[in-house]
Amino acid sequence: MELIVELGFPELPSGTIAPAADELVQGLRAAAEAAGLLGEDWRAAVYSTPRRLCAVLEGLRGRQPDRIQEVRGPSLKAALDKDGGFTQAALGFARGQGVSPEQLERRETPQGAYLYLRREVEGRSARELMAEAVAAVTRSLHFPRTMRWAKDAPRLPRPLGWLLALLDGEVLPIEVGPIAAGRVTYAHRVLAPGPHAVQGAQDYLEVLRRGFVEPDRALRRSQVAGMVQAAAAAEGLVAEMPQDLIEEVTDLCEWPQAFVGSFAAEYLDVPDAVLVATMVHHQRFFPLRTRDGRLAARFCAVRNGGDEAVVRRGNETVLAARLADALFFYREDRKQAFAELRPALSGIAYAPRLGSLYDRSERLAKLAGALARAAGRDDLAPVLERAGALALCDRATALVRELPELEGTMGGAYARLGGEGEAVAQAIAARVRPRGGDDELPEDDAGRLMALADRLDQLVGFLAIGKGPTGSQDPFGLRRAAIGAIRLWETVPELGLTPALAAAAGGYRDLLGAAAAEAPDAVRPFLAARLLARAQETGHDPRIVQAVLQSGIEYPSEVMRRIEALEQAAQGETWTLLVQAARRAKNLAKEGGTEGAEGAERDLLQEVAALEEEGRLLLARRDYLGYLRRAAGLFEPLDRFFAAVMVMAEEDDVRARRQALLYRAHRALSQVAEIAALSAAE
Amino acid sequence: MLALARFWADAGCYIGQPYDVEKGAGTMNPLTFFRSLGPEPWRVAYVEPSRRPADARFGENPNRLYKHHQYQVLLKPCPANVQELYLGSLAAIGLDAKLHDVRFVEDNWEAPTLGAWGIGWEVWVDGMEITQFTYFQQMGGIELDVLPVEITYGLERITAYVQGVENVFDVEVVPGLKYGDIVRREEYEHSAYSFLHADKDYLMRSFQGAQEEARRAAEEGLFFASYDHVLHCSHLFNVLEARGAIAPAQRTEYIARIRDGARRAAELYLQDREAKGFPLTGRVAAWN
Numbered sequence: 014m015e016l017i018v019e020l021g022f023p024e025l026p027s028g029t030i031a032p033a034a035d036e037l038v039q040g041l042r043a044a045a046e047a048a049g050l051l052g053e054d055w056r057a058a059v060y061s062t063p064r065r066l067c068a069v070l071e072g073l074r075g076r077q078p079d080r081i082q083e084v085r086g087p088s089l090k091a092a093l094d095k096d097g098g099f100t101q102a103a104l105g106f107a108r109g110q111g112v113s114p115e116q117l118e119r120r121e122t123p124q125g126a127y128l129y130l131r132r133e134v135e136g137r138s139a140r141e142l143m144a145e146a147v148a149a150v151t152r153s154l155h156f157p158r159t160m161r162w163a164k165d166a167p168r169l170p171r172p173l174g175w176l177l178a179l180l181d182g183e184v185l186p187i188e189v190g191p192i193a194a195g196r197v198t199y200a201h202r203v204l205a206p207g208p209h210a211v212q213g214a215q216d217y218l219e220v221l222r223r224g225f226v227e228p229d230r231a232l233r234r235s236q237v238a239g240m241v242q243a244a245a246a247a248e249g250l251v252a253e254m255p256q257d258l259i260e261e262v263t264d265l266c267e268w269p270q271a272f273v274g275s276f277a278a279e280y281l282d283v284p285d286a287v288l289v290a291t292m293v294h295h296q297r298f299f300p301l302r303t304r305d306g307r308l309a310a311r312f313c314a315v316r317n318g319g320d321e322a323v324v325r326r327g328n329e330t331v332l333a334a335r336l337a338d339a340l341f342f343y344r345e346d347r348k349q350a351f352a353e354l355r356p357a358l359s360g361i362a363y364a365p366r367l368g369s370l371y372d373r374s375e376r377l378a379k380l381a382g383a384l385a386r387a388a389g390r391d392d393l394a395p396v397l398e399r400a401g402a403l404a405l406c407d408r409a410t411a412l413v414r415e416l417p418e419l420e421g422t423m424g425g426a427y428a429r430l431g432g433e434g435e436a437v438a439q440a441i442a443a444r445v446r447p448r449g450g451d452d453e454l455p456e457d458d459a460g461r462l463m464a465l466a467d468r469l470d471q472l473v474g475f476l477a478i479g480k481g482p483t484g485s486q487d488p489f490g491l492r493r494a495a496i497g498a499i500r501l502w503e504t505v506p507e508l509g510l511t512p513a514l515a516a517a518a519g520g521y522r523d524l525l526g527a528a529a530a531e532a533p534d535a536v537r538p539f540l541a542a543r544l545l546a547r548a549q550e551t552g553h554d555p556r557i558v559q560a561v562l563q564s565g566i567e568y569p570s571e572v573m574r575r576i577e578a579l580e581q582a583a584q585g586e587t588w589t590l591l592v593q594a595a596r597r598a599k600n601l602a603k604e605g606g607t608e609g610a611e612g613a614e615r616d617l618l619q620e621v622a623a624l625e626e627e628g629r630l631l632l633a634r635r636d637y638l639g640y641l642r643r644a645a646g647l648f649e650p651l652d653r654f655f656a657a658v659m660v661m662a663e664e665d666d667v668r669a670r671r672q673a674l675l676y677r678a679h680r681a682l683s684q685v686a687e688i689a690a691l692s693a694a695e
Numbered sequence: 696m697l698a699l700a701r702f703w704a705d706a707g708c709y710i711g712q713p714y715d716v717e718k719g720a721g722t723m724n725p726l727t728f729f730r731s732l733g734p735e736p737w738r739v740a741y742v743e744p745s746r747r748p749a750d751a752r753f754g755e756n757p758n759r760l761y762k763h764h765q766y767q768v769l770l771k772p773c774p775a776n777v778q779e780l781y782l783g784s785l786a787a788i789g790l791d792a793k794l795h796d797v798r799f800v801e802d803n804w805e806a807p808t809l810g811a812w813g814i815g816w817e818v819w820v821d822g823m824e825i826t827q828f829t830y831f832q833q834m835g836g837i838e839l840d841v842l843p844v845e846i847t848y849g850l851e852r853i854t855a856y857v858q859g860v861e862n863v864f865d866v867e868v869v870p871g872l873k874y875g876d877i878v879r880r881e882e883y884e885h886s887a888y889s890f891l892h893a894d895k896d897y898l899m900r901s902f903q904g905a906q907e908e909a910r911r912a913a914e915e916g917l918f919f920a921s922y923d924h925v926l927h928c929s930h931l932f933n934v935l936e937a938r939g940a941i942a943p944a945q946r947t948e949y950i951a952r953i954r955d956g957a958r959r960a961a962e963l964y965l966q967d968r969e970a971k972g973f974p975l976t977g978r979v980a981a982w983n
Binding site: 174316331332365681 | 756774777778779781792793794795796797798799800801803813814816820821822830832838839840842856858860879942948983
């Protein structure tokens with residue numbers, strides 16, 4: 014049999030459509046499978062547009078196979094009284110199952126004798142089962158934001174408009190809130206509104222295509238991409254086609270038709286980033302470029318009906334108005350030299366208690382310079398100090414007020430126009446990157462240090478005033494900032510956490526006093542938590558990751574390499590013994606002097622000293638696996654030590670000396686990771 | 696405007712009038728705010744002048760105004776063919792959906808000062824946003840069981856678009872008379888006042904006074920009177936904010952103070968309607 018289900022809506026939010034359609038078809042398939050209705054040659058198909066989610070299942074059985082159901086009742090002891098009559102327990106069981114007690118069988122089992130109900134259950138029809146499944150799956154679809162739209166109806170992203178549900182051409186008996194299933198669909202809202210009757214999956218596609226709707230999303234997507242490319246090529250131009258934009262446009266039309274429009278050439282004076290942001294983000298247009306990569310005074314857009322000439326004229330008017338605004342703002346902004354905008358920053362608050370943007374620009378200048386020096390790049394400090402001082406000036410420009418997504422980008426462009434050096438301009442533009450989880454990092458060290466300074470200043474400031482994220486709420490974007498910082502840090506391995514955080518906290522000393530000094534203690538665990546999440550996302554064993562994090566994150570860029578080294582080293586029986594010895598050492602360790610050791614103590618001391626010595630070299634070479642393998646050699650002397658001496662000796666000085674020795678041994682063992690934490694006992 | 700009024704009157708709407716207390720959006724008119732609440736059906740359409748101090752641009756920006764006009768429609772419960780009805784209203788003002796590309800693009804709406812939010816779209820005609828279309832979910836902090844839908848047309852923009860001019864001040868209102876001739880000086884003055892000259896202390900005192908009076912009126916059970924003062928508070932807050940007198944940290948607190956007033960008025964309104972047995976239920980044939 015063939016099932017077709019279409020949920021019709023007024024326009025759904027674009028990002029939610031394809032996942033919901035997949036969920037619909039998967040849910041129905043799973044329900045059919047669980048009910049034993051999937052035939053051997055079943056097939057599924059999924060369709061979606063802004064106004065519909067549709068699933069088709071072919072190859073369904075008409076009815077579940079009949080089966081034998083067996084239910085165990087009470088034990089015979091409990092079921093029969095001394096006269097052999099049925100007890101209340103037996104009568105109750107029979108009543109519950111809807112049979113008379115005489116119909117129950119007696120059966121021996123390994124647990125004793127029981128009453129059993131054995132009956133043939135007739136398989137239910139696909140019609141009944143799939144009607145239930147459609148109602149249940151509709152209720153269980155996930156959407157990021159839903160609404161109440163009718164009494165006793167499931168929450169959905171928009172009110173359900175219609176429900177097409179046919180099993181081999183027969184309407185299924187389903188009601189979702191006030192909507193009863195039927196055999197009609199609706200096509201393009203304006204070009205062929207409907208209702209249109211549907212017989213089954215085959216003519217469903219024909220009806221919709223005749224009605225100016227392309228229901229196959231993958232096909233519609235390739236139509237969008239192909240039409241835009243072709244329209245651009247016809248003008249001798251190349252379309253800039255961001256992936257996100259293609260997806261969004263695909264989910265904004267049912268019947269895509271591309272067209273090319275133009276704008277006045279004078280607007281090309283505005284920096285490219287502004288033109289692209291206006292076209293892509295605000296109008297969902299594809300920018301067009303000449304073959305040598307320059308922006309043309311043209312755009313490509315996709316319409317969903319209407320008369321091409323009318324729609325083009327309208328879109329051109331709207332774009333012209335936006336670009337006129339942008340050009341006006343751009344000219345206004347350029348009336349002052351870029352650096353002269355800086356005083357205006359003192360009138361813009363960064364955040365309550367964290368001063369103005371001017372204060373922040375002073376912090377960024379100092380911090381970026383300090384990071385450069387701490388990372389051994391003194392040569393970059395002057396550029397970064399200048400860039401930090403000017404990095405926020407674009408917040409005082411009209412263009413960035415209008416188009417906030419251009420923060421940073423415009424700063425770089427205006428700095429260049431304002432006669433700042435190229436290096437300074439690039440560092441200013443780099444400050445805001447990466448914008449999101451998979452956005453690219455800045456290209457050069459100066460840019461990455463600038464961006465890192467930005468995130469450290471943010472983290473230290475907000476965590477110092479206790480504004481960290483709670484649950485899913487992260488109003489100041491600190492998790493994203495921390496992930497950005499970690500990614501940036503991977504490119505500056507020489508930079509230690511302690512000097513970096515001290516420099517960042519120093520910037521807040523005047524504003525926050527003691528809270529600033531304590532902030533690094535809050536930032537460390539926050540970064541560690543993000544490191545843990547990041548390592549787990551990439552499939553690393555959380556115990557291994559925890560062990561590495563416990564031995565410190567002074568060089569965040571090294572954490573991942575230490576994890577990988579530990580994964581390689583932590584194998585085999587010797588390793589298990591070493592972990593146990595490390596744990597024993599840790600439990601007994603106490604800092605102190607180790608003078609006066611003799612015998613097994615002295616042997617261990619020599620081995621520890623040798624490990625410390627050689628280990629320094631291995632760590633300097635970042636040979637973490639080498640270190641761990643070398644450290645494993647400490648097992649035997651440790652083992653001999655534990656066998657030969659009693660650590661908790663009566664005499665205070667002996668006990669203290671032995672504990673101090675274990676302290677050094679444990680410290681030497683846990684340079685790469687707190688291996689004691691890998692013990693099964695913990 | 697006349698064409699919209701005619702269209703929505705034919706759809707059974709009461710053609711209301713602007714409410715004579717300053718406000719930031721047509722939703723704040725009691726014809727929408729109160730009547731969205733409870734199970735009674737309701738259909739209304741009216742023009743609402745909306746003051747938004749933060750959008751003031753001294754009469755120099757072609758699209759931004761201190762005071763713009765909304766054409767506001769509220770249909771409750773939401774009719775199943777509401778989008779088709781809406782397209783019909785566009786045709787009535789000369790925007791035939793067969794010629795134009797009309798899109799419904801996700802845009803959810805929230806008015807924290809009213810304790811209100813909804814789900815919906817901004818409507819684009821050939822790439823221009825001309826309408827906000829919202830299914831209300833909450834009003835005055837109260838969840839809505841009967842679904843109202845609000846359609847808000849941006850009148851200046853639509854008129855400019857229909858007349859084919861890029862600047863709202865260039866709209867010809869009577870042959871020979873432009874919109875700018877009428878409102879430019881007013882726009883300039885309100886911009887100057889809101890951004891530069893408004894007396895912060897006076898506005899703060901007024902806010903407190905209005906908040907107090909709203910509470911007093913509510914204690915007497917006078918929710919319409921109380922709500923007027925809530926509207927005053929809301930407008931004063933907007934001016935204070937444009938004037939830069941409210942630190943970001945205080946913002947939430949001010950909003951909460953206004954919302955509390957709105958919630959109190961909404962609860963009193965509902966109690967009153969309930970005591971009267973929700974008298975409009977089933978009474979107007981055109982609303983069924």
